[in-house]
Amino acid sequence: MNDNRYDIAIIGGGASGLMLAANLDLKGSRGIVLEGSTRIGSKLLMSGGGHCNITHGGSIKEFVYAYGDEGQTLRRCLYRHNNLELARWLNDHGVELADENGDPVDPSYGSNGMDSAGRIFPASMRSRDVLDALLGEASWNGWQIETDARVSGLRKDGTWEITLLNGVELRSEKVVIASGGITYPETGSDGSMLEMLDDLGLDVNEPRPALAPVYVENYPYSELSGISIPDVTVIAFSSDAACTCKGKAAKMKGDLLFTHEGLSGPVILNISKYVEPGELLRLCYNKELHELPKRMQRILRERSRGILGDVRTNVLALLLNQDDFIVSGVDGRGMVTAGGVSLDEIDMQTMRAKRFEGLYVIGEALDADGITGGYNLQLCWSTAGTAADDLKSLNKEA
């Protein structure tokens, strides 16, 4: 970093930062990606267990619900840079895609989204191929990529002044925050940038883990570890309703996985951000007793025994539809972060921070998160693409 003046600095070399760099040809402007850790794209590499569930199939119209309350606000952004565009871009850059059955995805078809359904992966099932495509195109576009460049200070003084942990100071006309959330801090995403933004005066909603396993008091299913039950309805009750069971915080349906310590699987991961310790979590298995695994039938029978050791059929029937637990904790290692920079602060047509000139926020640093299935990487793509459009148009103005 010799001359420390830049036109654009991206803080964070994860999926969203690299998706932006890969989509923004600098055309002579000076741009730098500042990655705080020594390894670029660590979280992208671990996505989907290393297989990288890059997006979801189907019409982009169906995506909106996957982001809960924030879905409507994200809609324009998702439509503009949708799953089909992401698939086409990857295809054009040598990454063929496949659906969850391994069938090839042909992105030359479709209009509002992809013809294929379900989770979409690189056909090679290697996150590395996605990362290599992004890095290759970012370099081609003229970006300087620096690792071990952790930002420790950010302030506006005419242009943006960026201080690195090693004392180096940089100046940049535009700064894009692509620093992710708080989970898996060993990847470099430790929430430090969100704290700096909060200090700067941006409205940052408290970050917390989402898509995380949930632990409950008196968990009876340790010995079922590894067993998955399909189509379970899970209801999370808000704390003021735990006694009355009236106020539902969230209700979802999907596959439940028992682990040694607690509950996991898509339905639990998806509902985890609505769950707090001390609150009530209700599992409704939507099945007859004989449809459940034998070992689980035995545990349910044991749990329904009365004082005299007899199986209480009414209790057994209740357990099948209202297996209630008090939540003891939510695992800190959520796959994504709920909370982050409030969407109210951001112009969703450009990803510019409304109150801070020259500042953009994209990806998981935003207070938006999706359910499992590729929606979180799609969010990175859609927000990065929207920021790239705006920064491209500024390039033309110059």
Ligand SMILES: Cc1cc2nc3c(=O)[nH]c(=O)nc-3n(C[C@H](O)[C@H](O)[C@H](O)COP(=O)(O)OP(=O)(O)OC[C@H]3O[C@@H](n4cnc5c(N)ncnc54)[C@H](O)[C@@H]3O)c2cc1C
């Ligand atoms: C185990 C796991 C599996 C997942 N699987 C999937 C999946 O299959 N499909 C899916 O859609 N989503 C998946 N996700 C979620 C998805 O990976 C993330 O939502 C996405 O990678 C976020 O990208 P990002 O660029 O916004 O943030 P990140 O990938 O977190 O990148 C942010 C980068 O910013 C850097 N940074 C942070 N602070 C600073 C600082 N102060 N200075 C400089 N650099 C800084 C960090 O080092 C990091 O590299 C998974 C997540 C995990 C943890």
